[in-house]
Amino acid sequence: MARTMIPTILLLPGLDIPAHSLRVSARRARMTLTFHHVATAAELKSRIQSHRPETIxxxxxxxxxxxxxxxxxxxMESEVPLLCVDRAASSELRPTGDSMRRITPENLPRALNELLHTRKALVAEGPAYDEIWARSLRENQKLIILGRVTASIVHEINNPLESITNLLFLLQEEPGLPEKAHLYLTMAQQELxxxxxISRQTLNFSxxxxxxxxxxxxxxxxxxxxxYSRRITEKKLTIVRRFETHGSTNVYPGEMRQVFxxxxANAIEATAAEGRIEVRIRAARKWSDPKVSGLRITVADTGTGIPLTVRRRLGEPFFTTKGQQGTGLGLWVSQSIVERYGGSVQLRSSIVPEHHGTVFSIFLPTNLRPSAVSHQGEFEQARRVNSFKRPA
Structure with missing residues (x-):
């Protein structure tokens, strides 16, 4: 059986039907839907760009x-169907060539059902999706095992590293050591x-x-x-740091390292040699709710940018533009992690030759308690396909 994403419906204010009643009607019609309330024009535009809603x-x-x-x-510009709930509308569900249909509140569940079945027929994934899903899951499981083996190896390396460090120190203290030998030992100590x-940082990730x-x-x-310093040096990239605050927040450090x-890594890969990457941290408030304060982390690059057709699919589990080199889970997992802290990920990108590049922006609240997270089923977490709010 082919797996499908849970359709997302954007609900605007003033609807003459309670959201709870709409959910009940959807369940009765055997529809599994995710509803998001949108209160402002800015939030609507962001949701359309990031969430690929089935309808508004x-x-x-x-x-x-x-x-x-x-x-x-x-x-119409975003190719998203629009339903206008109006008691003065016709009680019949007549097809229309327009992107907007006027319906009564009573007909909304039925209209959603018809619309979703039509769109599902147009974008059915087919049996091939199951094969892609299974293959990607196997590759992801291999990566998890490889990560655990790497952590074990790094841990074992620490003891001989400490011994070599001590031996180099003792050798430098030997009397009568030539100046050139001192220089070589100092260089060896720096590289060690x-x-x-690198060993400590690798262990921090695990x-x-x-x-x-x-x-x-x-x-x-x-x-x-x-x-990533070696990759940055190899490509001669300029890293601009703009840490405007040293604020802290309650997180699982390993998870945030994974997100960052x-x-x-994506920014480094997307940026051409001698390009520029800017990382910024500043105090901010949630755009959709100014009462929520927090920190905004931005990673911007001067790469070629992401085409709109690709942006619309970013965050779908197992969607990747890297072929066999990618698993298609990086952004999806990162988005899931950020959302558990009540945060969000936004994306802006341009492919215009005169002004190209991509900006990822993460908002993490500092006055909200993070959701409970179990770290004993990372692989099972990757198996859950839920509604994913792709960055905008």
């Missing part, structure tokens, strides 16, 4: 500063320190605390940048 449901009043006519134009640093702890995000980001690592 609005009232005749539309949104503040965004009338139904503008919502209709936005829906670098190996030890270790995790039992509960979220207060962590300095700039420190975690620096650790990730240090881990995914964004930084």
């Amino acid at each position: 449901v609005t009232s005749p009043e539309g949104l503040p500063n965004l009338p139904v006519s503008a919502i209709r134009k936005l829906a 320190n670098r190996v030890a640093q 270790r995790e605390t039992s509960t979220p702890i207060k962590s300095q995000l700039d420190d975690l980001l620096e650790e990730v940048l240090s881990l 690592s995914n964004l930084v």
Whole structure:
């Protein structure tokens, strides 16, 4: 049986039907749906870009500063169907060539059912998706096992590293040692320190605390940048750090390293030689709810940008543009991690030759308690296909 994503429905204010009643009606019609309430024009545009909704449901009043006519134009440009719930509408569900259909509140569940079945027939994945799913899961399981084996090897390497460090120190203290030998020993000590640093950072990725702890995000980001220092040097990339705050928040450090690592690695890969990557941390508030304060982490690159057709699929489990080199799980897992902290991921990208590049922006609240997370089923987590809010 082919697996499908849970359809997302955007609900605008002023609907003459309670959301709970709509969910009940959907269950009675045997539809599994995810509903998101949208209160502002900015949030609607962000959701359309990031979430690939199946449809938008609005009232005749539309949104503040965004009338139904503008919502209709936005829906047409994004190829998202629009349902306008109006008691004055016809009680019949007649097909229309327009992207917007006017329906009564009573007909909304039926209209959603017809619309979703039509779209499902157009985009059915087919049996091949099952094969891709299974193959990707096997590859992901191999990566998890490889990560655990690597952590074990790194742990075992630490003891001989410490012994070599001590021996080099003793050798440097030998009387009558030529100046050139001193120089070589100093260089060897520096390189050995670098190996030890890489070893510690690799272990940090595999270790995790039992509960979220207060962590300095700039420190975690620096650790990730240090881990990729050789790739950065090889491509002669310029890294611009703009740490405007040293604020901390309660997170699982290993999880955040994983999120930052995914964004930084993607930025390095997308950026041409001698390009520029900017990382920024600043105090901020949630765009959709100014009462929620937190930290915004931005990773921007001067790469070629992401085409719209690819952006629309970013975050789908197992969707990748890297062929056999990618698993298609990086952004999906990162988004899931951020959302558990009540945060969000936004994406902006341009492929215009004069101004190209990609910006990923993460918001993490500092005044919300993170959701409980179990770290004993990472592979099972990757098996769950739920509604994924792709970055916008």
